[in-house]
Amino acid sequence: MRRKKAATNKGGATRQRIVTLALGLFNENGPDRVTTAQIAAAAGINEGNLYYHFRTKEALVAAVLDRFEADAMDLLAEGAEDSADPTASLGLLQRWFALVWDYRFLLRDMIGLLALSPELRLRVRALSAHLREAVEVLAQRLRERDLLIVPDEQFQPLLANLWIVATYWALYLDLHEGIAALTPDHLAWGLGQVRSLLRPYLAPALQALV
């Protein structure tokens, strides 16, 4: 017999809506500058009600991080499939870019987040390490197939630059250019920046594709 959704169902519509709206506000103004009152107002509910769904602001932030973790892990799982098609890597990169944009406050306001909830530190660090390893595996795979020609001593610096550009590209647009919403043009620009970074090391076979 099918049970009705439990009252505190994690997938509750209101709860999910709060998370979505909070994410938007966090990206716009930083979690420190977004009050629970604003979040409640955005969700069209009362502050008291908000505190029914999330007993602390920290719990709300954690729920946003939960969602990011889930999204990032989905992406990672796809990356793990050792596709023979090098353009698959490009698709993954594109999705990574959109993800970094959608959750850019996580990177940008990390200090405030850690102050809000020191327990987050371990989760964030672990997630970050996991993602960076995935990038390295991806790049190493291209290298082994001679699609990427990089001398050993230049590989780690290249990876670090790749990571910096691919993660801070969104902040760069956000802060320096005052971009409020991600358009396909911006996404293309960010991909172009990564392409520019890789270009000197690409095998001729890939030059045409990337």
Add this chain to the structure above:
Amino acid sequence: MRRKKAATNKGGATRQRIVTLALGLFNENGPDRVTTAQIAAAAGINEGNLYYHFRTKEALVAAVLDRFEADAMDLLAEGAEDSADPTASLGLLQRWFALVWDYRFLLRDMIGLLALSPELRLRVRALSAHLREAVEVLAQRLRERDLLIVPDEQFQPLLANLWIVATYWALYLDLHEGIAALTPDHLAWGLGQVRSLLRPYLAPALQALV
């Protein structure tokens, strides 16, 4: 006849000390999370006294930005001298790196700063544009001397990556690596990242130097 320092002298020792200590706290915790009480305590003075020197927190932030502007302009002035020595650029870069680190909260917490004081937006944008133009001039100079070989269509992407790595490198260390203080090792690492970025485009004459 030499006048005694005016009571509200901009260079007043206490005032300057407050700015220095506030800068340190802002870098550590972000301006939003640093209270006037903490700043006063760090300076070893009373909160009321702090408000004698800076009538609002915003005025204090503006004073920190004043100092950054002055430091950045000093650097810019040196860059404007068209030195024949290409290693001079490396020295400038090194100083830029130290500057970005010393004032890293300006980049990191810009959204909060703009919320605190919208008037800052124009100053920050102007300064940022000014600095980026300086970088472009510097790079263009190397190009004209055939020390940097970059096709036209790859020049702007290279500049953008240069800017992203050279400015966000400090945030990367700060947020991802949890670095608290900048050591010569970190500085060397950052310079290595920029070198890695430029390496594919350097003329053989420069490869040995950089």
Add this chain to the structure above:
DNA sequence: GTCTATAATCAGATAGAC
């Protein structure tokens, strides 16, 4: 210039009715 109050405001959070 520096201090001791203290005001004014606003954030996060709770209790309990509906």
Add this chain to the structure above:
DNA sequence: GTCTATCTGATTATAGAC
């Protein structure tokens, strides 16, 4: 699940004595 009402604590800022 949602609301109203309220509390507590922290933070910016002011008034006025020393």
